[in-house]
Amino acid sequence: MENSKQIKRILVVDDEPSVAFTFHAALARLDGVEVEMTTDPLEAARMCREQKFDLLMTDYMMPEMDGLELIEEARKELPEIKILIVSAIKQGALAEDAAKENIPWVRYKPIKFNALRELVSSILDGTAEPDAYRQ
Numbered sequence: 001m002e003n004s005k006q007i008k009r010i011l012v013v014d015d016e017p018s019v020a021f022t023f024h025a026a027l028a029r030l031d032g033v034e035v036e037m038t039t040d041p042l043e044a045a046r047m048c049r050e051q052k053f054d055l056l057m058t059d060y061m062m063p064e065m066d067g068l069e070l071i072e073e074a075r076k077e078l079p080e081i082k083i084l085i086v087s088a089i090k091q092g093a094l095a096e097d098a099a100k101e102n103i104p105w106v107r108y109k110p111i112k113f114n115a116l117r118e119l120v121s122s123i124l125d126g127t128a129e130p131d132a133y134r135q
Contacts, residue, residue: 041065045073060087104130
């Protein structure tokens with residue numbers, strides 16, 4: 001099977017169940033993807049230890065473990081995993097943290113589903129340009 005035809009696996013993590021479900025539903029419409037979701041970042045870290053994911057799409061501020069801690073845990077098990085943070089927190093600290101932690105894509109809620117699907121597709125196929133703050 002050609003690499004481009006392989007199913008890409010996405011893990012969506014958001015502590016707000018309605019947001020996690022909505023993002024899951026939006027991304028599940030993409031061809032060639034399998035989407036898992038959880039509202040618990042600790043569960044997400046466990047999932048990354050037990051399964052392979054191509055993309056981790058996570059919230060930034062969550063109880064018990066924030067998005068940066070989750071990303072660190074995921075990268076221990078899946079060093080090649082691609083990362084997208086989608087957050088309601090619109091402050092400079094997020095962009096600074098993302099740049100420092102080599103997280104190439106950050107988006108803010110609310111996000112249009114077509115724009116989200118386009119971004120995720122381009123991340124998964126390797127054509128997405130990193131956000132400007134990284135350059």
